[in-house]
Amino acid sequence: MKMRKPSSSEFPIAVLKNAKFWNGKSFELRDEVRLTSGQEGKAVEYDCKGALVIPALFGFGLDFMEPLRDDVYTCADGVDAMLRGGFYGGLYESAANPIDDADKLTAAENRFSSFGCLGGSFDIKFLGAYSKGFGTDSLAEMMELAESDVVAGFGDGNGVIPHSRFLRLAMEYGKMTGKRFFFQPMDKTLRHSGCVHEGAYSDMLGMKGIPRIAETIAAYTVLETARFLQVPVHFKQVTCGETLELVRDARKKGMDVTCDVGLYHLLLDDSCLETLDSAYHILPPIRSAADRDALWQGIVDGTVDAISMNHTPVLRQDTVVNFEDSVPGALSLEVALPAIWNKLVAKVGEARAIELLSTAPARLAGSTPVANNVVVFAPDKPHVVVESDFAGHVCNSPLLGKELPSSILAIYINGFWKEM
Amino acid sequence: MSSLEIKHLFGLRGVSKHDIRLILDHAKQFREILERPVKKVPSLRGMTVVNLFFENSTRTRTSFELAEKRLSADTVNFASSNSSVKKGETLVDTLRNIEAMKIDIVVVRHKGTGVPKFLADNSNAIIVNAGDGAHEHPTQALLDMLTIEEKLGTLEGKNVTIIGDIRHSRVARSNLWGMSTMGAHVTLCGPSTLVPRNTDLMNHVTWEPDVKKAVANADAIIALRLQKERMDDALLPSMREYRNTFGITEELLENAKDKVIIMHPGPINRGVELDSDIADGEHSVILDQVTNGVAVRMAVLFLLAGGRNNENA
Numbered sequence: 236m237k238m239r240k241p242s243s244s245e246f247p248i249a250v251l252k253n254a255k256f257w258n259g260k261s262f263e264l265r266d267e268v269r270l271t272s273g274q275e276g277k278a279v280e281y282d283c284k285g286a287l288v289i290p291a292l293f294g295f296g297l298d299f300m301e302p303l304r305d306d307v308y309t310c311a312d313g314v315d316a317m318l319r320g321g322f323y324g325g326l327y328e329s330a331a332n333p334i335d336d337a338d339k340l341t342a343a344e345n346r347f348s349s350f351g352c353l354g355g356s357f358d359i360k361f362l363g364a365y366s367k368g369f370g371t372d373s374l375a376e377m378m379e380l381a382e383s384d385v386v387a388g389f390g391d392g393n394g395v396i397p398h399s400r401f402l403r404l405a406m407e408y409g410k411m412t413g414k415r416f417f418f419q420p421m422d423k424t425l426r427h428s429g430c431v432h433e434g435a436y437s438d439m440l441g442m443k444g445i446p447r448i449a450e451t452i453a454a455y456t457v458l459e460t461a462r463f464l465q466v467p468v469h470f471k472q473v474t475c476g477e478t479l480e481l482v483r484d485a486r487k488k489g490m491d492v493t494c495d496v497g498l499y500h501l502l503l504d505d506s507c508l509e510t511l512d513s514a515y516h517i518l519p520p521i522r523s524a525a526d527r528d529a530l531w532q533g534i535v536d537g538t539v540d541a542i543s544m545n546h547t548p549v550l551r552q553d554t555v556v557n558f559e560d561s562v563p564g565a566l567s568l569e570v571a572l573p574a575i576w577n578k579l580v581a582k583v584g585e586a587r588a589i590e591l592l593s594t595a596p597a598r599l600a601g602s603t604p605v606a607n608n609v610v611v612f613a614p615d616k617p618h619v620v621v622e623s624d625f626a627g628h629v630c631n632s633p634l635l636g637k638e639l640p641s642s643i644l645a646i647y648i649n650g651f652w653k654e655m
Numbered sequence: 656m657s658s659l660e661i662k663h664l665f666g667l668r669g670v671s672k673h674d675i676r677l678i679l680d681h682a683k684q685f686r687e688i689l690e691r692p693v694k695k696v697p698s699l700r701g702m703t704v705v706n707l708f709f710e711n712s713t714r715t716r717t718s719f720e721l722a723e724k725r726l727s728a729d730t731v732n733f734a735s736s737n738s739s740v741k742k743g744e745t746l747v748d749t750l751r752n753i754e755a756m757k758i759d760i761v762v763v764r765h766k767g768t769g770v771p772k773f774l775a776d777n778s779n780a781i782i783v784n785a786g787d788g789a790h791e792h793p794t795q796a797l798l799d800m801l802t803i804e805e806k807l808g809t810l811e812g813k814n815v816t817i818i819g820d821i822r823h824s825r826v827a828r829s830n831l832w833g834m835s836t837m838g839a840h841v842t843l844c845g846p847s848t849l850v851p852r853n854t855d856l857m858n859h860v861t862w863e864p865d866v867k868k869a870v871a872n873a874d875a876i877i878a879l880r881l882q883k884e885r886m887d888d889a890l891l892p893s894m895r896e897y898r899n900t901f902g903i904t905e906e907l908l909e910n911a912k913d914k915v916i917i918m919h920p921g922p923i924n925r926g927v928e929l930d931s932d933i934a935d936g937e938h939s940v941i942l943d944q945v946t947n948g949v950a951v952r953m954a955v956l957f958l959l960a961g962g963r964n965n966e967n968a
Contacts (some may be wrong), residue, residue: 437853438853557769
């Protein structure tokens with residue numbers, strides 16, 4: 236059982252001392268930095284003791300399960316997770332509740348703002364659905380949805396791509412909105428009943444695999460349709476180098492194509508399947524070490540625009556089962572920065588790391604970062620992940636029990652201060 | 656050392672030669688006991704074994720049950736078709752409820768890879784895998800190994816060819832791990848849609864697409880059962896074509912050694928993976944496998960239970 240639930244406090248002003256502050260190009264040591272939320276009031280003082288002060292993050296791939304099991308996980312829990320992880324905003328894309336008309340968009344916005352505390356202070360953008368009910372019979376009311384500036388683009392959850400005719404019609408109609416289309420490229424028939432990467436480990440363990448071509452064929456179909464219709468597209472949670480190669484080729488042809496890769500796809504490879512631990516049941520699947528290396532290459536050479544959180548709470552009873560019967564998904568917001576920062580900085584430097592975690596996903600979602608939203612971060616202070624690190628009544632993460640190389644010390648977002 | 660290094664039997668991958676040798680040697684002793692007029696020993700008296708079968712099984716469950724009874728254990732059969740699993744009970748709840756009845760050993764069969772390990776992680780019982788998905792079926796492989804040793808004297812240096820639906824076969828996986836550990840050369844052969852697509856982690860065995868070449872040097876041939884649903888899933892065109900291409904026939908055996916033995920985990924699709932003439936013929940050791948199944952399962956249960964009352968075995 237979780238014993239601790241860090242609470243936050245409202246402090247319109249934060250005074251950070253002895254901090255290495257990000258100035259847009261590098262970290263510079265300052266004796267004191269004064270951050271304000273634009274309101275007058277009491278101030279909190281904090282001695283950073285030389286820790287980094289990083290711009291707060293923007294999370295792609297948020298799904299808080301609401302309102303399916305609001306006894307287990309709510310939007311308030313999701314926002315709590317964002318706060319714990321240093322996220323000032325995110326792109327919400329429910330896999331179960333399609334936002335396919337203006338009423339559903341309003342309902343979704345209300346779920347975030349109705350808690351009276353943090354929800355309304357965070358910059359939440361939404362993916363509108365391009366179909367009604369994530370189906371392939373009717374189009375969603377995209378024009379009406381696009382009138383709201385909280386709609387970043389259109390995508391049907393994390394479902395497989397629809398059949399080619401509906402894909403064409405959806406993009407043809409949605410083109411009028413000028414918004415980007417977001418796809419997790421996955422071909423339904425090639426995915427079949429697979430639950431893990433089709434490779435050496437799945438074959439060794441006799442588990443049903445999802446081949447890379449399930450992704451690349453879907454990506455190619457989307458790209459060819461987008462090229463034909465001249466529609467901007469984004470690929471969510473790319474898992475293999477072959478898809479990144481398609482993105483590179485498309486860009487060379489002048490297409491407006493962006494993509495992200497998942498946090499865990501950069502941290503893990505399919506050797507984790509040997510444990511048969513359902514914590515590693517993540518979709519799209521964690522692929523081979525060679526695929527992971529190819530994703531890192533995409534990070535280095537600029538093909539990858541952002542790192543996705545793919546934050547998915549799963550009920551405890553759906554994870555405490557054998558791998559193949561478990562519900563896929565992992566929490567990531569609370570642990571992302573400590574898990575990935577050092578690796579990112581070693582590969583691409585601090586500026587690009589901040590771009591991948593904050594400015595680039597924010598730009599793609601139409602969010603404008605606020606300079607005073609920051610994370611106080613100790614890159615060399617290890618932290619063992621425990622259940623109470625996670626918000627809500629869930630803790631489904633492959634990092635649970637693992638030691639992360641870094642720690643978040645404190646957060647200051649829109650006047651909310653939280654020390655960890 | 657006369658006890659097993661393993662605490663449970665999840666599979667044969669990673670199980671040491673010492674442990675496999677110990678199981679096979681004990682199985683040989685139990686095999687002798689099974690030939691006596693009184694076939695029962697008191698080795699597991701006072702212990703309770705639950706046969707937890709979430710998939711249909713006749714011969715494996717019967718074989719385990721017989722092994723348990725021969726060892727004087729109290730046995731309980733638990734089939735998912737008439738259990739609370741049908742009412743939505745989770746796997747771990749099912750196990751904990753059964754465990755609360757003070758059982759000692761759980762023999763489990765389930766469609767999901769890794770279920771035996773999952774149960775071991777969540778209970779104090781000794782877990783024996785009776786088949787988990789397409790992952791492993793270790794006691795089947797052990798009885799296959801016992802049969803080969805019985806008929807050919809040793810596994811060391813012998814050529815064993817497994818033919819059929821390798822991709823979906825837990826029997827094939829357990830055999831390729833176990834037999835390789837014991838020094839046999841394993842060759843796998845099957846239609847390209849029914850063999851694993853990526854064999855990087857199974858490269859200690861030989862993959863031979865030509866069935867005639869696959870049987871040419873074999874000392875033992877194991878034909879795997881072909882599931883009829885493979886035809887519905889477009890993995891094969893027809894039973895007829897499979898029989899003509901990969902079935903064990905008199906004609907195919909003209910390419911094999913004179914003394915080759917033919918094995919099958921059962922139940923046989925006669926006229927598909929194995930012609931009747933072969934299944935009932937001089938090369939067939941299929942019924943010996945069945946008898947050895949009881950002996951091997953007795954050995955596994957006995958050794959995992961700690962070899963208690965060893966002197967009675």
